[in-house]
Amino acid sequence: MGNLFDENAKTFFKAVLALESEDECERFFSDICTVKEIKDISSRLEVAILLKGGMVYSDIAEKTGASTATISRVNRSLNYGEGGYKAIIERIGDKKVIKTLKNSEIAILKLRALYESRGYAHFKMSKFEEYDIYAENKDFLSGESVITFTDLNGRLMALKPDVTMSIIKNSADGDGLTEKLYYNENVYRASGDTRQLKELMQSGLECIGDIDIYNTCEVIGLAAKSLSLFKRSYVLDISHMGIVSGIIDPLPLSDTAKKAIIKCIGEKNSHEVKNILNENGIDENNCCIGEIIKLNPAPEKAIDALKNMPLPESAAPSLSELETVVNTLKECGLSENIRLDFSVVQDMSYYNGIVFQGFIDGVPEKVLSGGRYDLLMRRIGKAKNAVGFGVNVDLLESILGAPDEFDADIALLYNDGDDPAELIKLADKLSADGSRVAVIKKISEKLKYRKVIKFNAGGAEKV
Amino acid sequence: MINVALPKGRLGEKVLKMFEDAGFRCPDIHEPNTRRLIFESLENGVRYFWVKPSDVAIYVERGAADIGIAGKDILLEYSPDVYELLDLDIGKCRMCVAAKKDFRNIGDKTLKVATKFPNIAISYYQSKSKSIDIIKLNGSIELAPILGLSDVIVDIVETGTTLKENDLEVYETVVPISARLISNKASMKFKRDEILNIVSKIEKDTE
Numbered sequence: 001m002g003n004l005f006d007e008n009a010k011t012f013f014k015a016v017l018a019l020e021s022e023d024e025c026e027r028f029f030s031d032i033c034t035v036k037e038i039k040d041i042s043s044r045l046e047v048a049i050l051l052k053g054g055m056v057y058s059d060i061a062e063k064t065g066a067s068t069a070t071i072s073r074v075n076r077s078l079n080y081g082e083g084g085y086k087a088i089i090e091r092i093g094d095k096k097v098i099k100t101l102k103n104s105e106i107a108i109l110k111l112r113a114l115y116e117s118r119g120y121a122h123f124k125m126s127k128f129e130e131y132d133i134y135a136e137n138k139d140f141l142s143g144e145s146v147i148t149f150t151d152l153n154g155r156l157m158a159l160k161p162d163v164t165m166s167i168i169k170n171s172a173d174g175d176g177l178t179e180k181l182y183y184n185e186n187v188y189r190a191s192g193d194t195r196q197l198k199e200l201m202q203s204g205l206e207c208i209g210d211i212d213i214y215n216t217c218e219v220i221g222l223a224a225k226s227l228s229l230f231k232r233s234y235v236l237d238i239s240h241m242g243i244v245s246g247i248i249d250p251l252p253l254s255d256t257a258k259k260a261i262i263k264c265i266g267e268k269n270s271h272e273v274k275n276i277l278n279e280n281g282i283d284e285n286n287c288c289i290g291e292i293i294k295l296n297p298a299p300e301k302a303i304d305a306l307k308n309m310p311l312p313e314s315a316a317p318s319l320s321e322l323e324t325v326v327n328t329l330k331e332c333g334l335s336e337n338i339r340l341d342f343s344v345v346q347d348m349s350y351y352n353g354i355v356f357q358g359f360i361d362g363v364p365e366k367v368l369s370g371g372r373y374d375l376l377m378r379r380i381g382k383a384k385n386a387v388g389f390g391v392n393v394d395l396l397e398s399i400l401g402a403p404d405e406f407d408a409d410i411a412l413l414y415n416d417g418d419d420p421a422e423l424i425k426l427a428d429k430l431s432a433d434g435s436r437v438a439v440i441k442k443i444s445e446k447l448k449y450r451k452v453i454k455f456n457a458g459g460a461e462k463v
Numbered sequence: 464m465i466n467v468a469l470p471k472g473r474l475g476e477k478v479l480k481m482f483e484d485a486g487f488r489c490p491d492i493h494e495p496n497t498r499r500l501i502f503e504s505l506e507n508g509v510r511y512f513w514v515k516p517s518d519v520a521i522y523v524e525r526g527a528a529d530i531g532i533a534g535k536d537i538l539l540e541y542s543p544d545v546y547e548l549l550d551l552d553i554g555k556c557r558m559c560v561a562a563k564k565d566f567r568n569i570g571d572k573t574l575k576v577a578t579k580f581p582n583i584a585i586s587y588y589q590s591k592s593k594s595i596d597i598i599k600l601n602g603s604i605e606l607a608p609i610l611g612l613s614d615v616i617v618d619i620v621e622t623g624t625t626l627k628e629n630d631l632e633v634y635e636t637v638v639p640i641s642a643r644l645i646s647n648k649a650s651m652k653f654k655r656d657e658i659l660n661i662v663s664k665i666e667k668d669t670e
Contacts, residue, residue, distance in 0.1 A: 235652040268651075271550040297655075339652070343546065359652045364526020365544065366648065 047074045048085045049092075103400035104201070107393055108184050110229045111203045115182035118222060120205050123181040125166050127188075131156040133165055137379060140165070140350050145190045147197055159188035163202060164388060168376065171208045173383050178209035184393070204370070204390030208377075211385040213321065216354060216372070217328045219387045223358060223368055224334045226391055232399060233361045234337055237297070238325070239344035240354050241371070242318025243311065247288050250312055253280055261289065266345040268293050286310070297339035299326045306340075318353070325354060344369075350376040356389070362399040367392050409435040411449040413442075418455055426455065465509050465650075465657050468523060468531030470516035474554040474642060478532045479511070481551065485664040508657060520545065520645065529650035530658060535640045536619055540580045545645045548662050552669055554642040556621040558583060560635040563608050566615065568634075577607035578617040587617070587637045605629045 005013075019025050029038055043066055050060045057071050078085045101109070112122075134146045140162070147159040160166065163183045171179055182205035189198050205222065207215050220238065227234035244265065248258050257276055264273045270293045277284045284290055288309045295302050303323050311319065322340070329335050346355045346369075355371030370389020377386050410430055414423055423439060430453070431437045443452065467482070469475045479492065489504035489511055491497075503510045514522055519533040524543040536558055538547065558580070568574075577598040578584045588595045598613050605625060607613040619640060620626060620633055644665070646658055 233653065237652070267545070267547040269547040272547070359649045361649075361653045364524075364647055364649050 044070065044074050045085075045088075047071050048078050049089055051075055051078055052086070052089050104393060104397060107230070107396055107400060108201070108203055111226055111391065111393075112182070112184065114222065114225055114229065115205050118180070118218065120180045120182040123163075123167055123183045125160070125163065125183070125185065127160055127186070128157050129160055129166060131158040133169060133380070134158050134161060137165065137350075137376065139347050140376060147188050147190055160185070161187055161189050163187065163204065164206060164373075164390070165376075165380070167206050168208065168380050168382060168386065171382065171384065171386075174209065176210050178207055178211065178215060180207050181205065201393040202390050203393050204388060206386060206388035208386040208388075209384050211372070211374075211387055213324055213328075216321075216387055217325055219370070219389065220325060220354070220356060221329060221332060221334055223356060223370060223389050224329070224337060226389075227337070227358045227360055227368060230360055230396060230399060234358060235339055236337055236356055236358045236368075237339050237341035237344045238299075238322070238354060238356045239340070239342045240318045240322045241346065241348060241351050242353060243292070243306070243315045243322070244342060244345060245348060246312050246315025246318060247292070249314070251282060251287060253282075262345050262348065265289065265293055266343050268343050270294065292342045295340060295342060297341050299330070299335055299338050299340050302340035322354065344371075346371055348375075350379070353387070358389075358391075360396070360399060363395050365395065367395045405448065406450045407447040408438040409450045410437045411443055411452045412437055412439045412455055413452060414439065414455040415441070423455060464503075464505075465530060465654060465661065466528045467509055467511050468514050468519045468528035469511055470519050470532055470534075470642075471513045472516060474516065474534070475513060475532070477553050478551065478642065481553070481665055481668060482509070482511075482661075485661070485668050487661065487664075509661075523645050523647050526647045526649060528647070529654055530644060530646045530661065532642050533645055535638070535643055536580060536583070538643060538645070539638065540582050542582075543645070544648065546648060546651055547643050547645050548658075549644040549666055549669075551642040551644060551665070554640070556619050556640050557633075558617065558637040558640055559620040559633045560587075560615050560617055560637060561605075561608075561620065561626050561631045562615040562634045564630060564632050566608070566634065574615060575613040576615055576617055577604055577613035579604060580617060583637065584617040605631060 015028070019028055033041075043064055046064055047060055047066050047070065050063070051071070051074065055063075057068055060066065060071055061068055074085075116122075128151070131146065131148050138146070146161045149157055149159070151157045163185050167181055167183070182203075184201065184203040187200050187202050189200065190196065191198055205219070207219050220236070224234075224236045227236060244262065248261055251258070253261070253276075257280060260276055261273055264270075264276070270290050273289050273293065274284050277287070277289070288311060291305070291309055295305060303319075303326055306319055306322075326335065326338065326340070329338055344355050344357045351371045351373050352375050353372030356369070357366045358368030359365075360367050368389055368391045370387070372385070372387045374385040377384060412423070412427055412430065427437045427439050438447075438449065443449070469478055483489070487504070487507045487509045489502050489507065489509060491499070491504070492502040492511055501510060501512045512528070514528075514531075516534065517537055519528070519531040520537050520541055520543040522528040523531040523533075523545050530548075532551065534554060538545075539558075560576075574588070574593060574595045575598060576584050576588070576595045577600050579600060579602070581597050581599050584595070584597060598607065600607060604616045604618045606629075607616055608631060609629060615634060616631075617637060623633065626632060644662065651658060
């Protein structure tokens with residue numbers, strides 16, 4: 001097919017692809033074509049659309065005024081041509097559907113497509129679950145409480161506050177296998193401060209089973225790609241609980257003091273750490289805590305700095321795992337937005353290995369968080385390991401673009417006694433190009449429409 | 464441009480001076496009798512605004528301000544999800560338990576505690592396994608023990624003068640308090656260099 005078109009034609013195609021809006025198309029084609037040329041070409045497309053919609057020749061001829069010779073030529077191209085008509089007609093249909101999607105729905109679809117592209121299977125679950133499992137692992141939900149109610153048999157139930165635990169509970173223990181699942185579900189929580197009940201949309205994935213370095217890199221890579229989908233600058237902070245606990249565990253401190261230190265690391269609070277260490281007679285210069293708080297987060301610099309620190313022996317395997325992950329991500333072209341930051345501290349009784357958090361410019365809090373949670377698996381009685389993350393989709397609303405300023409494209413006004421069949425037909429016609437048509441008797445002052453059309457017995461009248 | 468939430472009042476004036484001494488001047492803010500709320504200095508890349516001291520943490524946590532200065536008392540009471548980057552070593556005082564001079568801590572009854580800081584009081588007494596009855600007040604805390612509303616109060620003590628005038632005295636210190644420089648977590652990712660520049664210059668001055 002390539003030989004059919006010369007350089008000029010190719011330039012023309014490039015020009016068509018460069019058109020960005022309907023308005024631009026109108027201006028470009030009215031300059032480049034004669035009125036007749038445009039009419040001829042566009043009537044061919046209309047015929048193709050009607051043919052694909054299953055209309056018969058005679059009806060098409062009557063509706064469009066095209067000759068049967070034209071119609072049969074279009075029909076030949078449609079069925080035996082290069083597939084050009086088909087592809088475009090399908091795309092117009094898709095675009096109509098896509099136009100009606102909200103930005104948050106598109107965000108979820110993009111995330112789904114990303115997770116499915118790595119073979120993660122969709123996990124669908126019930127909204128209600130027995131409360132016991134959450135009661136035992138309350139801290140996993142960091143400070144937010146579970147909404148409970150009793151079912152008709154008097155059992156205490158919970159509105160699902162989290163998806164991860166349900167997925168783990170349902171996972172099968174099998175040798176050498178890994179289960180890969182993703183979800184997008186509403187979860188329900190009561191926020192700690194204002195005591196409000198909240199419904200949140202969460203999207204995420206879990207990789208459960210025999211977790212090796214490949215799985216870890218894959219999950220972190222998908223986390224980075226999830227953040228990159230929103231076309232804004234983003235940062236994925238990575239930390240390793242093994243290094244943090246490797247430093248803190250050997251210190252001669254009470255559990256309360258250790259917890260306080262971990263909290264300080266999470267706050268990048270080096271002055272408080274100093275106080276705690278001094279109170280307990282530990283030399284702050286010897287234990288690396290100040291250094292990991294003030295670590296330069298650029299991945300390679302951070303790894304070099306960590307290698308030069310007098311880290312305890314027990315942290316060595318964690319450091320080498322972290323280094324492998326950093327190198328792998330770098331080779332896959334993902335390292336630009338990766339940072340090493342030990343202020344990512346998740347609860348040590350659930351998370352044990354690599355943990356990470358994602359931020360998108362324009363959202364004031366973390367939108368993604370996850371990590372390696374073998375310890376949660378143990379607490380639920382599973383022998384396997386697991387790594388995963390969740391994205392808080394609701395938080396993305398503020399960056400997903402402004403909502404449409406109109407409530408519908410067209411308001412079709414009618415009067416009492418108008419023929420309903422005619423109204424339906426007209427509404428169908430007006431909405432054929434994907435416009436949103438509201439058929440109403442009176443316009444509410446609170447709603448805005450792009451244009452208003454009055455229905456008359458004889459036809460429609462623009463207002 | 465870094466948005467800085469300053470606490471209204473005496474502490475805020477001191478903080479502003481620290482920022483200006485460190486090179487982040489903003490002449491507009493010194494206009495007398497101005498009713499403006501936001502003051503910007505393009506060349507120094509800062510935008511200051513005054514907010515109620517107890518609201519600084521909220522502005523920073525929600526990202527309306529990139530950094531702010533809040534007392535440790537506020538941070539302990541509301542535990543906002545922010546980075547605490549620096550102890551400014553000013554606005555120093557103590558969170559104390561105070562009581563009437565003749566108060567005797569009898570262990571066999573529930574202690575009535577009046578305070579503006581219920582979370583701090585609860586976690587302090589929880590760590591001592593003491594059962595308490597919290598009475599949340601919004602001001603004039605010193606009145607509570609005098610009128611018999613509570614046995615003790617948990618409040619901020621700077622010089623102790625107010626306590627003395629009301630015949631109260633410090634019974635225990637809960638935690639020392641000072642002003643802290645806090646930062647929004649996302650701002651720290653996307654404006655890291657600017658924020659660290661401010662922090663390091665102020666840190667140099669405080670040493």
